[in-house]
Amino acid sequence: MATPIRAGRRIDASMPSVSDETSPRRVADSRVVLVQQMAPADANVLGSVHGGTIMKLVDTAAGLAASKHVRGPVVTVAMDEMSFLEPVLIDDVVTVKAAVNDVGRTSLEVGARVDAENYVTGRKVHVSSAYLVFVALDTAGRPRPVPPILAESEEERQRQREARLRREARLSRKRAIEEARRPGGDS
Numbered sequence: 001m002a003t004p005i006r007a008g009r010r011i012d013a014s015m016p017s018v019s020d021e022t023s024p025r026r027v028a029d030s031r032v033v034l035v036q037q038m039a040p041a042d043a044n045v046l047g048s049v050h051g052g053t054i055m056k057l058v059d060t061a062a063g064l065a066a067s068k069h070v071r072g073p074v075v076t077v078a079m080d081e082m083s084f085l086e087p088v089l090i091d092d093v094v095t096v097k098a099a100v101n102d103v104g105r106t107s108l109e110v111g112a113r114v115d116a117e118n119y120v121t122g123r124k125v126h127v128s129s130a131y132l133v134f135v136a137l138d139t140a141g142r143p144r145p146v147p148p149i150l151a152e153s154e155e156e157r158q159r160q161r162e163a164r165l166r167r168e169a170r171l172s173r174k175r176a177i178e179e180a181r182r183p184g185g186d187s
């Protein structure tokens, strides 16, 4: 039987189920720590780790935190600029910590921090930090409302305030670009 496509998105038997739970959830309830040692297959032509490998780990950890918060599937809708402060080397143990900063109606922002450690040399470096936006999907693949977030500590409340500023900036940039794309939009 053909796989159904709803709202432009392919839905199949592997589509995860969605919880109806809408009660507020704590930041701690969905926090994720992903740890992986870098192998030769992760190398770029210079012999250090490919930036895309780190970006995929960030998307994976942050997406899992988002899925835990919404108790269902999410898709990545945006990733803010990501700078690499230090190279990651083969054999380094990379740790990605991800936590939900704030939620909108159907979207949520997750912050991720990447650190690398070499347990032989003792080198420990902060590699990168990034903010990602995910949208929760229902079983038909459409955006669905997400549960509220409970920011309990002052640090979590500060992250929530900053996430709201970034959300405003992202959406106003999106609106400005859409406006400029309309016929006669940049005149």
Ligand SMILES: CC(C)(COP(=O)(O)OP(=O)(O)OC[C@H]1O[C@@H](n2cnc3c(N)ncnc32)[C@H](O)[C@@H]1OP(=O)(O)O)[C@@H](O)C(=O)NCCC(=O)NCCS
Binding pocket: 075, 076, 077, 078, 103, 104, 105, 106, 107, 108, 133, 135, 143, 170, 171, 174
């Ligand atoms: C995510 C997606 C369903 C949103 O569709 P849409 O038509 O923009 O839907 P909406 O306008 O209802 O927006 C849904 C949410 O996304 C947010 N959003 C949309 N575009 C955004 C952007 N560029 N940056 C940040 N948030 C954005 C909206 O603010 C809204 O959040 P809110 O309900 O909390 O306010 C659609 O863009 C999509 O399917 N993108 C592809 C996602 C994907 O496949 N990712 C994996 C890439 S391989």
